[in-house]
Amino acid sequence: MTTTSKKVFSLLQLLQSVGAVISKTYARSYWIKAEIAKLNEYKYSGHCYPEFVEKQNGKVVAQVRGVIWASTYKEIRQKFENETKTTLKEGMMVVLSVRVDFNPLHGFSLNINDIDPAYTMGDMLREKNMAIERLKKEQLFGKNKTLHLPVLPRKLAIVSVQTSKGFQDFNNVLSDYTNRYRPFIRLFPALLQGDRAVESLMNALFEIGKHSHLFDAVLILRGGGSDIGLNCYDDYELAAVVANFPLPIITGIGHSTNETVTEMVSWRNMITPTETAYFLMERFSEYEKSIQKISSAVISMAQDLIERENTILQNQAESLKNNIRHRNLSSLHRLSLQINSIKSFINSNLYYRKYKLENALRQLSDCSQNGIRTAERRLKSQRIMLTQTPMILMKNAENKLEMKSVKLSTFDLHVVLDRGFSITRFNKKIISDLSQLKTGDTIHTKLKNGEIASIIKNIKSNG
Secondary structure, three states: OOHHHHHOHHHHHHHHHHHHHHHHHHHEEEEEEEEEOOOOOOOOOOEEOOOEEEOOOOOOEEEEEEOOOHHHHHHHHHHHHHHHHOOOOOOOOEEEEEEEEEOOOOEEEEEEEEEEEEHHHHHHHHHHHHHHHHHHHOOOOOOHOOOOOOOOOEEEEEEEOOOOHHHHHHHHHHOOOOOOOOEEEEEEOOOOOOOOHHHHHHHHHHHHHHHHHHOOOEEEEEEEEEOOOOOHOOOOOHHHHHHOOOOOOOEOOOOOOOHHHHHHHEEEEEEOOHHHHHHHHHHHHHHHHHHHHHHHHHHHHHHHHHHHHHHHHHHHHHHHHHHHHHHHHHHHHHHHHHHHHHHHHHHHHHHHHHHHHHHHHHHHHHHHHHHHHHHHHHHHHHHHHHHHHHHHHHHHHHHHHHHHHHHOOOOOOOHHHOOOOOOEEEEEEEEOHHHHOOOOOEEEOOOOOOEEEOOOOOOOOOO
């Protein structure tokens, strides 16, 4: 059968026919549910070309390309962020309004014109609740809350960003108390929101965990930003690390909306970094007040005791005076002596008790001050050790390198020749055994200041 007897269509005609059938059959918009496999945003044009998939038992059973034109994408993205407080990202389940489109050049695709944030919010809420239930089932949910925070948490590991407004607010509060309280802080930088925040936060916590014996507590400080992107704090893996951490973790990520899972499992959620700083400084202030209160109580007790003893003494003296009036003159002198003796005894006793009370007060004050000074000396010693250790290690490494350099220089060819040795070669190879030579061979001997060519006439072996 010849080609002229067949009905032949061009590729364009066929694909145009397919496009016409599709546009006629699927003339309206459809709501679909799918997972974003790739987002493919183009910053320059503003268009977005996402790829969607559907999975069953972890296997992709359907896949399609999509397109969201710039103006529509801006509206969809803003609507989604306003309602969900997070951004569109890969791996997220979404419900979209689409129109089926087929182009002979670009093939089959879905033209997206709207999004339903409610479905994604529900999906995010389900994941959040699943994380909470799993943490409770594994008995991790309240574990961090059972840890003890020292009365004076002076050594603080902070997970934040150097330029974060929240971190700056925290430091501003601490600077107001610098003359009275001086906590030691160490910053462990991490991303605080977005797709990579979970991994970054966990890495920072793992690094702190390696040196947990150096710190009293961990602070996660964000603050100063919007609530968008904070769903990373609902991640199970991050929340599990926080719940199971060996130190009390205080969160201050700067929002007052729904509490995230990470905040729920932390030792305390203070909402903002500023509030976190005031909470810690309040503990220092309360400790100072308690010391002052004890001091005042001791002084008050001493004063009350002295007043009571004075009252007793006055009453006894008055009683003795009344008795003396009714005695004869012969016993007056004896009673007077007794009164003086009693006064002396009482005064000595009162002086001794007052001395003991004042001494106890001084010891209590000294003990408190010595405890603070001891902690400061220990902190200073650790800071000096951390500063000097790298220099010592570098110096040792330099000495070893210099010794190896000297040792290697002894094998240098010119050094060997300078010492009076010579090198003999045959066919440009160094001779190490007489079995390599025979009578009549020409050998070359290298000396310090030249080279000698020799013909072997006789070979004598020491063996």
